[in-house]
Amino acid sequence: MSGIVTSPSAAGPLLAAPSTVDGMGAVIQPERRECTFRVWSLFADAVYVVGSFTTPPWDIRIALARDNPMPGDGHHYWSAHVGGVRDHDQYKFIIQRGSRAPIWKLDPYCRNATVSLDANGQSRPNNSIIDDPTFDWGSSPFHMPSWNELVIYEMHVGTFNNIEGRAGEFDEAVQKLDHLVELGVNAIEVMPAHDFETKTSMGYNPSLLFAIDEAYGEQQAVQKFVKAAHAKGIAVIFDVVYNHFGPGSGDCLWQFDGWSQNNRGGIYFYNDDRAICEWGENRPDFGRPEVRHFIRDNAMMWLHEYRADGLRFDSTVNIHRAMGKDNYDRGGIPEGWELMKWINNDKDAELPWNITIAEDLKHNEDITKETRHGGAGFNSQWDVSFYHALKDAVTRPADVGAIADALQRRYNGDAFRRVIYSESHDEVTIKSGVWLGRLPEKIDPGNADSWKAKKRSTLAAALTLTAPGIPMLFQGQELLEWGTWTDNPEISHANSMLDWSKKERFRGIFELYRRLVALRRNRDGNTRGLTGQHLNVFHVNRGAKVIAYHRWMNGGPGDDVIVVANFSEDSFDSYNVGLPCPGTWYLRFNSDWSGYDWTFSNKGYDTTANPPGNHGMKYQGNVGLGPYSAIILSQ
Structure with missing residues (x-):
């Protein structure tokens, strides 16, 4: 093949023609022991690749040639096709600018990297590793559930299934998938698993966007996790972070080729005040087509190489607006909006049944509007107003009018354009020095296994799983987890790892959640309305603090x-x-049933509807209601 450089045995740089093989980073052909290396460097005068595949290793610089994979890019890509390269070989790029000292850089597209810990215990990637994405997915197809039937379980791999007090890995999370099958959820939202620099992380400080963090395993461990989840009928949605990169001193993107302005991040980042965001001065430069390609390629990697069934985009408002610290808005970023449209259009063209979810948190209907009508094209978005209404109602004297408003919110006239929850990672952790706490902890601080905490937190769960929207649980809700959650087990007085002993200790609470999930998914065939578009909040009694609503798809028995x-x-x-x-x-359900907890009072019964009507309905009947309880009735 033209342009192949074979592994030499003599020191000194070798020249190569641009590669004719598509793809960025290291594109391996393991059966032929060949690899294309391609990298973007705007201000380099020369780019080399070095690695373990030369003789002697690391002593031979292979010069990449200027490449032009995108029209009008100004020939700022560099590539070479190199022979003698094997899967798992290590490599690095060397970037030369004039007479300055050469810059050794990891590949921004690398799928793996060697890692060491510095004196502060921070993770530092050393060399990029070639990692062939080929995987045996088997022949059993997986069908994404309909979006109106989804029940999502938000999972942090490092704390979901800890082994011997250390962070858990994808291989170990597989061992608990049967728990999720028993619970009944049919989708997992995996918090960011790409490489980060800290020893532990929630994942929102991405370092190498295409690599899996070594604490969680490698590429094939993630693929095995997805395959195992699919085999059990569970979709997998990956959380991605495109609104900022880093922060971290070892971030391979920072001043990638040595150029920067205003002492900022260089070619991958804005170098003016648009760089300023909540997490530092590290907002990507969405105005550069190469940066947009980089992010779009990452999204497609999750969808194809990992067979993700969806993507959840972190803080999309920081992609399409220059939101600074203290929520200061410097204005819109049109190129960021176009990037989101591009990813969603490509997803829709190739995998229309998969779902993209935005965390925008600004009640912006354009986020979930179709791109052909000027929207960003996301299929759903987090609705934090639902969370706040529920949290307020169970932690202070309730305003059922606010609950009624929260139930009725929808985007673009579609009930399932929003994801609703009573707990999420954002609401249960330490934020800006404030210990937020899980919902039972918020309800009864220091006494989260009390009757009060159980009754009110399960009432919130009942609303979440019966309201219009895509319901989401945060890991451990079904175990009555309390305290303040964090990814770091070294933080005293905080709960990081799930306490699996609580599953038996609070078995009734788990059964309550299991029953709610089954009803939400219409597993018994008599609650189809919970998957339907229609809602009528027909009774709001502010004095008694009672609310009643009707859900249906087509109407009628079942x-x-x-x-x-x-x-x-x-x-x-x-x-x-x-x-x-x-x-x-x-x-069909009574959260006050004593089978869920012996302290519950067991109110609730079947009823018969007769004329005359009440509350705008043609018929009426009497029901039993326990304190801080919800009941579900159907025919």
Whole structure:
């Protein structure tokens, strides 16, 4: 093949023609022991690759030639096709600018890297590693569940299934997938797993965007995790971070080829005040087509090499707006908006059944509007207002009017354009020095296994799993986890690793969540309305703090669902509510059932709907309501 440089035995740089093989980074052909190396460097005068594949290793510089994979790019890509290269060989790029000292850099596209810890315990990548993405996925196809049937479980790999007190890995998370099958969820949202510099991390400080952090395993461990989840009927959604890179002194992107302005980040970053964001001065320069290609390629990697069923984009507002510290808005970033559209359009063209979710948190309907109508094209977005309404209602005297408003919010007229939750990683951790705490901890600090904490946190879960939207649980909710969650087990008085002993200790709470998930997914065939678009909040009693709503898809037996929720400490032996159809309405769920906890009072029963109507419904019936409880009725 033209342009191949074979592994030499004499020292000194070798010249090569540009590679004719597509792809960025190291594109390996292991059966032929050949590899294309390609890198973007805007201000380099010369670029070399060195590695373990030469004789002697690391002593031979192979000069890359100027390349032009994108029209109009000004020939700022460099590539060579090199022979004698094997899978798992190590390499680095050397960038030369004039007479300055050469800069040794990791490959921004590398799938793996050797790592060491510095004196402060921080993870520092040393060399890039060639890692062939080929994987045996088997012949059993996986079908993504319909978005209106999704129940998402947010997972942090490092703390989900800890082994002997250290951070967990993907291989170990596989061992707990049967727990998720038992719980009944059908999608996992994996918090960011790309390489980060700190010893532990939530993942929102990306260092090598294409590499899996060594604490969690390697590329094939992630592929095995996805394959195992698919075999159990569970979709996998990966959390990605494109609004900032780093921060970290060892970040390979920072001043990549030695050029920068205003002592900022160089070619991958804005070098003016648009660089300023909540996490430093490290916002990517979305105005450069090469940076947009880099990010788009990363999204496609997750979708194809890892067979992700969706992507959750962290803080999209920091992609399309120059949001600074203290939420200061310097204005829009049109190129960031175009980047999001590009990724969503490519996803829709290739994998339209997969889902993209935005964490924008600004109630911006354009985020989930179709790109052909000027929107960013995301399929759904996090709705933090639902969380705040629920949290307020169970931690202070409830305003059921605010709950009614939260139930009725939707984007673009679609109930499933939003993801709703009563806990997420953002709401249960340490933020800006504030210990936020998990919901039971917020309800009854220091006494999170109390009757009060159990009743109110499970009431919030019942609303989450019956309200219009895509419901999401944060890992450990079903175990009644409390305290403040963190990724770092060395922080005293905080809870990092899940306490799996709580599954038996609070088995009834787990069963409550399991039952709610089953009803939300219509596993018994009598609650289809919970997967439907329609909602009618027909009763709001601010005095008694009782709210009732009707969910349905098409209506009728097995479809119509009535939810009645009591946000007060009072119980009701006979509370009259309107009902849409006559006949018997069966109690499908009662969060006050004593089988979930022996301290619960066991109110709730089947009821019969008769005329005359009430609350705008044609019929009415009496129901039992325990304190801080929700019931679900259907025919």
